[in-house]
Amino acid sequence: MKIGSIVINYQFLHKIKDSYVVVFLTHRPLQAFGVIYMIISIILAAIGPLIVPHSPTLSIAGARLLPPSAEYWFGTDATGMDIFSRCICAFRMDLLIALSGSVLSMVIGGPIGVFAGYFDGKGGVFGVLSMLILRFEDVIQAFPIFVLGLLLVAAFGPSPINIIIVIFAINHIMNLRLARSEILSLRDKPFVEAARASGNSELRIAFLHLMPNAMTPVFAMLSLVTGFGIFLTAGLSFIGAGVRAPTPEWGSMISIGAPSMITGEWWPALFPGIVMAMTIFAYSMVGEAITALQDPLERIRLGYGR
Amino acid sequence: MKFLPYLARRAAFFLPQVLGVVTITFIIVRLIPGDPARLMAGPLVPEAGLELIRQKLGLVGPLPVQYINYLRNLTQGELGVSWYTGNPVATDLVTRLPATMELLLLTLLVTLAVMLPIAIRSVSLGKGWGKAVTRRGLFGYGMAAGAFPDFWLALIMVLIFYVVLGWLPAPTGQLDIGVPIPTRITGMYIVDSLLTGNWVVFKSSILHAILPVFVLAFVYGGAIIKVAIVQGNQLQKAAFVNFAKVCGLSGATIDRYITRATYPSVATATAVTFGFLIGGAVLVETIFSWGGMGQYAVQSVINADFAAIQGVVLVSALINLVVYVLVDLVYFWVDPRIKSLG
Numbered sequence A: 001m002k003i004g005s006i007v008i009n010y011q012f013l014h015k016i017k018d019s020y021v022v023v024f025l026t027h028r029p030l031q032a033f034g035v036i037y038m039i040i041s042i043i044l045a046a047i048g049p050l051i052v053p054h055s056p057t058l059s060i061a062g063a064r065l066l067p068p069s070a071e072y073w074f075g076t077d078a079t080g081m082d083i084f085s086r087c088i089c090a091f092r093m094d095l096l097i098a099l100s101g102s103v104l105s106m107v108i109g110g111p112i113g114v115f116a117g118y119f120d121g122k123g124g125v126f127g128v129l130s131m132l133i134l135r136f137e138d139v140i141q142a143f144p145i146f147v148l149g150l151l152l153v154a155a156f157g158p159s160p161i162n163i164i165i166v167i168f169a170i171n172h173i174m175n176l177r178l179a180r181s182e183i184l185s186l187r188d189k190p191f192v193e194a195a196r197a198s199g200n201s202e203l204r205i206a207f208l209h210l211m212p213n214a215m216t217p218v219f220a221m222l223s224l225v226t227g228f229g230i231f232l233t234a235g236l237s238f239i240g241a242g243v244r245a246p247t248p249e250w251g252s253m254i255s256i257g258a259p260s261m262i263t264g265e266w267w268p269a270l271f272p273g274i275v276m277a278m279t280i281f282a283y284s285m286v287g288e289a290i291t292a293l294q295d296p297l298e299r300i301r302l303g304y305g306r
Numbered sequence B: 001m002k003f004l005p006y007l008a009r010r011a012a013f014f015l016p017q018v019l020g021v022v023t024i025t026f027i028i029v030r031l032i033p034g035d036p037a038r039l040m041a042g043p044l045v046p047e048a049g050l051e052l053i054r055q056k057l058g059l060v061g062p063l064p065v066q067y068i069n070y071l072r073n074l075t076q077g078e079l080g081v082s083w084y085t086g087n088p089v090a091t092d093l094v095t096r097l098p099a100t101m102e103l104l105l106l107t108l109l110v111t112l113a114v115m116l117p118i119a120i121r122s123v124s125l126g127k128g129w130g131k132a133v134t135r136r137g138l139f140g141y142g143m144a145a146g147a148f149p150d151f152w153l154a155l156i157m158v159l160i161f162y163v164v165l166g167w168l169p170a171p172t173g174q175l176d177i178g179v180p181i182p183t184r185i186t187g188m189y190i191v192d193s194l195l196t197g198n199w200v201v202f203k204s205s206i207l208h209a210i211l212p213v214f215v216l217a218f219v220y221g222g223a224i225i226k227v228a229i230v231q232g233n234q235l236q237k238a239a240f241v242n243f244a245k246v247c248g249l250s251g252a253t254i255d256r257y258i259t260r261a262t263y264p265s266v267a268t269a270t271a272v273t274f275g276f277l278i279g280g281a282v283l284v285e286t287i288f289s290w291g292g293m294g295q296y297a298v299q300s301v302i303n304a305d306f307a308a309i310q311g312v313v314l315v316s317a318l319i320n321l322v323v324y325v326l327v328d329l330v331y332f333w334v335d336p337r338i339k340s341l342g
Helices: A010-018 A020-027 A029-051 A083-118 A124-142 A145-156 A160-186 A190-197 A202-220 A222-238 A250-262 A267-294 A296-301 B003-031 B036-041 B047-057 B063-075 B089-123 B129-145 B150-164 B189-195 B199-236 B239-246 B251-287 B293-302 B306-334 B336-341
Strands: none
Touching: A010 A020, A020 A029, A020 A267, A029 A083, A029 A267, A083 A124, A083 A160, A083 A202, A083 A222, A083 A250, A083 A267, A124 A160, A124 B003, A124 B306, A145 A160, A145 A222, A145 B003, A145 B251, A145 B293, A145 B306, A160 A202, A160 A222, A190 A202, A202 A222, A202 A267, A222 A250, A222 A267, A222 B251, A250 A267, A250 B150, A267 B129, A267 B150, B003 B063, B003 B306, B036 B047, B036 B306, B089 B129, B089 B189, B089 B199, B089 B251, B089 B293, B089 B306, B129 B199, B150 B199, B150 B251, B189 B199, B199 B251, B239 B251, B251 B293, B251 B306, B293 B306, B306 B336
16 A cells, blocks of 8 residues: 555554464453553653653642542642652662562573573582582572561662562572473483583583573563562562652552551552552563463464464 | 371471571671671660670671571570560560461461362352352452552551441551450460450450451462362363262262362462461561561561561571471371372
8 A cells, every 4th residue: 555655564564463472462351451561561660750740759739648639640648749650650660670680580590490400410519519509499498588588678778779689589499490390301302312412511501402491481480570579679668678768669659658548548558559469460461471372272272373 | 108207207308497597597697787796786785785795696706606606596595685675586576476376377277268168169060150250259369369469458458447337446456455465375365365265355356357367368368279279170170080970979079079189289389378478477467566576577677676687587487497397297198199109
């Protein structure tokens, strides 16, 4: 089709419309919601402060605890800050902390899991090392998660960087175990034998030939782990051991709103919680979508490609 | 395998894990910038008093010696003194632990005795609309349970049931103001008032427990329920269920078989959930001013009361490890394969 000098290639649109990802998402509305929400959340994290109607960190004179209205969509809190603007701007802090922690968990936990899995039960220095790693992780897992987070934050002080470290310390175990179990099921496959026969070193086999296979499920878990990270960030901030006001962050906003809840002003605590719950839910749906997209049976179920 | 060798093998894992927990706590405490004696003693002790505390806590000499001192103190139940409450941390924890355990045990009770049977019923074969509604509801619940922040849900529940409806008491602890604390037997108010037949206290403590237990069960029970449903659905296709159907056994009997067969996975899920529950209790206790170990932990973090935090971490990790052992013992009981196959 040709309008003036603009050529629109409909073929291109059809390709998108018929692509498997789109077919999948139109059949799975919850997962589609998750993917769309995630894209929007990342955009908001990037440009949120530029588009919100009020300043997220400054009090508005004479606007203490105003209920939701056309001017203040989610109302204002006890210090007179606009809750809607703060909810939107909080995407930046929460996602930055949670995503950094999860990516760190993935890029460090995953390879350690590959190592621990490949040399599990084998002799030599590497075998012993892999056993030591597993015993160490067992001990870390004995700590109740949030309590360990409290100890670490108490030890190193409440700052975004330290929360990222806490998220890593707690969540990398999930990545590690997943990568390890993947490797355990892969390491006796013929292609490993072939790699060894053609003279690759053990470390090279583990990290060059096996790791790419093991990291796919680990990557699929990234959005789920990010959800946990948001929980932890908000929980620590709620009790004052994380991000501090006036920096917009959902957990600390809920903690500011908690006292007024008892006196009936429900909006300062309600809205940040809803945004946060929707975010965690959406991210877990993205995780399910990634897992389902990798499942060949799902294609058959949706009747795609026949 | 017999029970005793199984127990012995399990115990052989337990002790190194306890040592590991203690060691890691020691390392984290030593990693803190600044003077550990100052951290343990709090800001109120003058410089001259610190030397005494150093001696008392064994914070003298090279690190390995300090580590040995640390272990010796722990075996004697010496966790240091909280500068904020002024009591030994061990004493503080002993008075507060029962309140937290009451919360956790009630949550597990609600999850396993109320929510679990409903979940298992929902996967059974029936087609009626009641089953369909339950199944839908549980599906929605499974989706939602993992997404709601526990501390936020607690606040919303307080808003609905205390502020708006006025059905339940204010979130001011385990008892109404003015209700006397029951004679201490276990330290759990519900149990103690029941044992002494003190109905006023019993009623008050039950009413105060409803919301925190509901919140914890809703948020953290979800994981157990999900495992049970997935397992139940798989078992529907198991050979022994088909056989039972062919034999013409009633749906209720088959339900019972399936319930029994989900126990091992439910036990594992419960153990994992317990670790999360201890953390969840920290936040939920804060909102309900519950006065247990969780609230103590938060108060200690805010006041930089390091001896107290360290005590909470050690005790809760220890409880967690004991729960793992208990679940493994339950496993022995619910999974006959261990007995016959070893």
